Amino acid sequence: MVKIGILGVGTVGASVANILEQNADIIEARSGKKIVAVHGVVKNLSKDRGVNITLSDNPYDVVDNPEIDIVVELMGGVEEPYELVKRALANGKAVVTANKALLAYHRYELQELAGDLPLMYEASTAGGIPIIGALRNGLTANHIESIQGIMNGTCNYMLTKMIKEGVRYDDVLAEAQELGYAEADPTFDVGGFDAAHKLLILSSIAYGIDAKPEDILIEGIQNITQTDVDFAKEFGYEIKLLGIAKKVGSGVELRVHATMIPSESMIAKVDGVMNAVTVRGDRVGETMYYGPGAGGNATASAVIADIVDIVRGNSNPMLGYKKSLESGLKLLSRDEIRSHYYLRMSVDDKKGVLAEITQLLSRHDISIEAMMQKPDHDKDECVELLFIIHECSEKMIQDAIVALEALDVIHGKIGMIRIEQ
Numbered sequence: 001m002v003k004i005g006i007l008g009v010g011t012v013g014a015s016v017a018n019i020l021e022q023n024a025d026i027i028e029a030r031s032g033k034k035i036v037a038v039h040g041v042v043k044n045l046s047k048d049r050g051v052n053i054t055l056s057d058n059p060y061d062v063v064d065n066p067e068i069d070i071v072v073e074l075m076g077g078v079e080e081p082y083e084l085v086k087r088a089l090a091n092g093k094a095v096v097t098a099n100k101a102l103l104a105y106h107r108y109e110l111q112e113l114a115g116d117l118p119l120m121y122e123a124s125t126a127g128g129i130p131i132i133g134a135l136r137n138g139l140t141a142n143h144i145e146s147i148q149g150i151m152n153g154t155c156n157y158m159l160t161k162m163i164k165e166g167v168r169y170d171d172v173l174a175e176a177q178e179l180g181y182a183e184a185d186p187t188f189d190v191g192g193f194d195a196a197h198k199l200l201i202l203s204s205i206a207y208g209i210d211a212k213p214e215d216i217l218i219e220g221i222q223n224i225t226q227t228d229v230d231f232a233k234e235f236g237y238e239i240k241l242l243g244i245a246k247k248v249g250s251g252v253e254l255r256v257h258a259t260m261i262p263s264e265s266m267i268a269k270v271d272g273v274m275n276a277v278t279v280r281g282d283r284v285g286e287t288m289y290y291g292p293g294a295g296g297n298a299t300a301s302a303v304i305a306d307i308v309d310i311v312r313g314n315s316n317p318m319l320g321y322k323k324s325l326e327s328g329l330k331l332l333s334r335d336e337i338r339s340h341y342y343l344r345m346s347v348d349d350k351k352g353v354l355a356e357i358t359q360l361l362s363r364h365d366i367s368i369e370a371m372m373q374k375p376d377h378d379k380d381e382c383v384e385l386l387f388i389i390h391e392c393s394e395k396m397i398q399d400a401i402v403a404l405e406a407l408d409v410i411h412g413k414i415g416m417i418r419i420e421q
């Protein structure tokens with residue numbers, strides 16, 4: 001019998017315990033052994049968790065317990081679970097974690113510490129979608145050219161509602177929280193950090209890049225307006241929060257931001273709380289993975305898949321390779337990233353203004369692809385100017401935005417959304 005201890009018996013932890021109990025026959029048939037959750041750790045013992053396992057509030061009851069073979073870490077946070085996972089590994093236990101923030105900061109140290117001990121984390125990225133398995137196993141013959149994904153269900157749910165039903169940002173955020181999609185602090189979702197943690201995990205497997213969240217471009221969906229939504233519709237785009245990893249020469253762009261993508265692309269059709277990730281390999285071409293990115297049962301399904309793999313002896317090294325990838329790839333700086341851009345600005349409705357703006361863009365070597373003018377319903381005697389900008393570097397567009405915002409004829413902040421063609 002294989003005994004499991006669970007750190008954090010919230011929605012996902014309770015689902016893990018219940019699926020192990022209720023689907024015990026199929027899990028035993030597939031793994032060849034009986035797998036039983038024996039102990040769970042929670043912060044608040046007075047709350048009913050709906051599970052048939054012993055509960056306590058001391059994590060060392062699990063990580064130091066000689067009876068337990070596999071520790072499942074579902075606590076959230078970074079430093080406390082890091083200490084506990086290190087301790088569990090030091091005690092010779094296999095570890096399964098769904099904790100993307102922990103991995104975003106400490107995946108390389110944990111790989112080093114784990115050595116030959118299994119340390120698995122399928123549930124950390126895109127919930128129930130086996131994207132880590134695809135990258136670690138199914139696509140190992142390929143150089144990965146790009147990864148592009150909807151990796152945060154909360155943002156996708158919110159954008160879908162804002163675009164398809166015209167629901168206001170604040171109302172739809174409250175709805176996503178009520179439905180249990182959002183993180184305890186929803187800034188992690190709407191600010192792009194949750195998606196960035198997942199992108200960093202995937203890009204380590206694909207490219208061997210040890211970047212931290214601070215090293216990459218992360219923006220959220222907080223500044224999207226109804227004007228942007230209307231413009232996107234008119235020009236045949238959807239707006240999605242995307243995590244993007246892209247090989248460009250010997251560099252890799254890593255970025256998370258709201259993105260306009262053509263409405264006919266497959267990923268543009270992924271709506272609601274669902275996640276989807278496309279991976280382009282140099283040999284296989286484009287592949288796409290779709291499914292529920294959050295929720296108790298979906299995430300627990302990925303946790304148990306890892307447990308079964310460990311029991312079968314299928315756990316390869318954490319990041320999928322035994323030595324450094326030695327690929328010579330380096331992380332490109334934010335300034336070096338190249339994209340097409342959409343710009344929105346509120347300007348005085350008087351002669352010469354458009355000329356002043358286009359001359360400034362021209363002085364910054366920036367070329368306009370399309371332009372539109374709309375009434376500004378919030379400000380009298382102003383109009384909104386909307387531009388699509390030909391591909392340029394992030395440095396060029398950011399410098400131009402600073403210069404534009406300094407003009408007297410432009411009011412407030414300029415809205416910017418990157419466009420992937």
Ligand code: HSE
Nearest residue numbers: 152153154182183294
């Ligand atoms: N808050 C996350 C999401 C949950 O909305 O996708 C899974 O990481």
